[in-house]
Amino acid sequence: MGGNELEYIHNAFDSNWISQYGSNIDEFEKNLENYLGNNSFVTALSSGTAAIHLALRLLNVEECDFVICQSFTFVASANPILYLKAVPVFVDSESQTWNLCPNALEDAIKYCIQQGKKPKAIIAVSLYGMPFMAEEILQISKKYEIPIVEDSAEALGSQYKGQPCGTFGDLSVISFNGNKIITTGGGGILISRNPHFKSRAFILATQAKDKAEFYSHSELGYNYRMDNIAAGIGRGQMETLDEKIKQKRKNHDFYQELVKNSENIELFSAPNNDFFSNYWLNTVILKNELSKEKLREIFTQNDIETRYLWKPMHLQPLYKKCKFFGNNLSGTLFDTGLCLPSGTNLTNDYISRISEVLENEIH
Numbered sequence: 001m002g003g004n005e006l007e008y009i010h011n012a013f014d015s016n017w018i019s020q021y022g023s024n025i026d027e028f029e030k031n032l033e034n035y036l037g038n039n040s041f042v043t044a045l046s047s048g049t050a051a052i053h054l055a056l057r058l059l060n061v062e063e064c065d066f067v068i069c070q071s072f073t074f075v076a077s078a079n080p081i082l083y084l085k086a087v088p089v090f091v092d093s094e095s096q097t098w099n100l101c102p103n104a105l106e107d108a109i110k111y112c113i114q115q116g117k118k119p120k121a122i123i124a125v126s127l128y129g130m131p132f133m134a135e136e137i138l139q140i141s142k143k144y145e146i147p148i149v150e151d152s153a154e155a156l157g158s159q160y161k162g163q164p165c166g167t168f169g170d171l172s173v174i175s176f177n178g179n180k181i182i183t184t185g186g187g188g189i190l191i192s193r194n195p196h197f198k199s200r201a202f203i204l205a206t207q208a209k210d211k212a213e214f215y216s217h218s219e220l221g222y223n224y225r226m227d228n229i230a231a232g233i234g235r236g237q238m239e240t241l242d243e244k245i246k247q248k249r250k251n252h253d254f255y256q257e258l259v260k261n262s263e264n265i266e267l268f269s270a271p272n273n274d275f276f277s278n279y280w281l282n283t284v285i286l287k288n289e290l291s292k293e294k295l296r297e298i299f300t301q302n303d304i305e306t307r308y309l310w311k312p313m314h315l316q317p318l319y320k321k322c323k324f325f326g327n328n329l330s331g332t333l334f335d336t337g338l339c340l341p342s343g344t345n346l347t348n349d350y351i352s353r354i355s356e357v358l359e360n361e362i363h
């Protein structure tokens with residue numbers, strides 16, 4: 001926390017709107033619509049996962065439909081496919097952005113069409129804040145007329161060619177879970193350029209009540225709306241976003257400087273200036289003798305927390321029966337990668353201890 005979060009929470013108390021209605025929700029949605037630009041319509045929800053679930057509902061994904069999903073991601077990208085009893089088809093990453101590989105994506109689409117069913121959606125992720133290859137992926141989406149669900153849960157503030165992540169999909173998703181660049185505790189948004197999607201998302205997120213004087217329900221809805229307290233936190237957090245992005249990118253520069261001459265470690269960085277990452281997490285790939293387990297253990301001994309990379313979905317027990325297209329680059333990234341401390345509040349002491357460990361181990 002850092003901005004005026006408490007003040008906005010007080011507004012909610014003063015107005016007595018402790019519910020899924022209230023001015024914080026309306027204002028938070030407006031803040032985000034302004035921030036994202038590009039005629040975005042935003043619906044505030046209880047989580048990013050809920051937003052992905054609703055995105056698939058709005059695209060009429062039904063039982064037994066194919067949905068293509070990036071394999072290298074957090075499990076929340078894929079689970080809503082199973083909520084709808086649809087069939088996930090996983091696609092590998094390319095080496096530039098670690099996101100959807102256009103060639104493998106096209107192979108997956110052709111496979112589904114051969115099976116007699118064009119996929120209903122493509123879930124494209126901006127992992128660790130790095131935008132996916134938007135031009136190539138959108139071109140494939142257009143060629144086969146398959147909509148994109150953009151999972152930019154981790155990528156608020158990132159851009160591709162100056163356009164913000166969260167505005168590339170037919171439907172896009174950003175998360176405000178506690179671990180993301182800004183947070184509402186739990187929360188997320190669904191974004192589109194279609195006002196019809198916004199009103200439908202609201203209806204589905206509030207139990208899908210019919211327009212009637214009594215409680216009448218013709219279709220299946222959910223309790224997925226963001227509440228007015230969480231949205232108050234979000235309003236305060238939005239005021240800190242630019243500063244947080246600066247700090248995240250400073251962390252990246254710090255790591256870049258540390259490892260630039262190492263042969264054992266490579267920092268994952270934007271392939272060129274078209275890609276502007278919020279560097280939500282800094283990740284490294286280890287080479288030669290240095291294993292992720294060993295480096296992690298040395299960090300742990302020095303009381304520094306690191307994490308492994310996301311384990312790809314095609315390697316997860318939950319998804320092991322699903323089709324996968326690609327050369328398993330994502331599996332190699334998982335085997336050799338490590339996430340380094342990337343908080344916006346790293347202390348000088350913590351930073352110098354990180355430097356010490358890295359300088360000892362990587363040269």
Ligand SMILES: *Cc1c(COP(=O)(O)O)cnc(C)c1O
Pocket residue numbers: 046047048049050073074076077125127151153154175176177186187188
């Ligand atoms: C966090 C995250 C989600 C889910 O968002 P929640 O708000 O935690 O439900 C989805 N996809 C990715 C890639 C994420 O990192």
